[in-house]
Amino acid sequence: MRYKEMAASKGKPFPFKNAWAILQTFDKWKLRDQETAPKKSAMLRMDDSEDEEKERNLSKPEGAKKGKKRVKTEGEASSLREKMEQAREELTRKTLETKILITEEKKEVKLAQVEAKREEAKRKADLEERMIKVKEAKVWKELMVEEKEHMMxxxxxxxxxxxxxxxxxxxxxxxxxxxxxxxxxxx
The missing domain is CATH 1.20.5 (Single alpha-helices involved in coiled-coils or other helix-helix interfaces)
Incomplete structure (x- = not known):
């Protein structure tokens, strides 16, 4: 046990034997016994990086605070993902609505253009018809003048x-x- 290895406990008996009897069955305390005690040089080093700490604690079970924090961050991440998905869906819906509106406006513009061309063609046809009638009338008039001259x-x-x-x-x-x-x- 580590208690015996600690400098302050030399020659003193372990005071929490009844608690140790219960705790030693838990994974957290089993793993501690299997670890080797840190050397004095390692204890003096103050620049322990988080990576080394994570490696050391990799096989230990998660504590209550850490578990609550993880659940909270996972909930926030899940909520954030849902919000992002909703925003993406809303953006997609608005984009589709805009495309539909643009398509409808294009159709209306094309229909208006076709109608304008049809009206223009109709006006041209009416004008050509009037021109033909005027030419016919002119020809008939010339013919009538010629016939009148002939008869006279x-x-x-x-x-x-x-x-x-x-x-x-x-x-x-x-x-x-x-x-x-x-x-x-x-x-």
Missing amino acids: KSKKGMDQEQLQWWKDYKEDIAERKRIFRGASSTL
């Missing part, structure tokens, strides 16, 4: 061939007018 032309001085051409052309004009009147009445 004097037949005096025409030979038989010219007179026949004039009559044929007059019939064509009359036929066109009948078709035009028939088409305009259906419209």
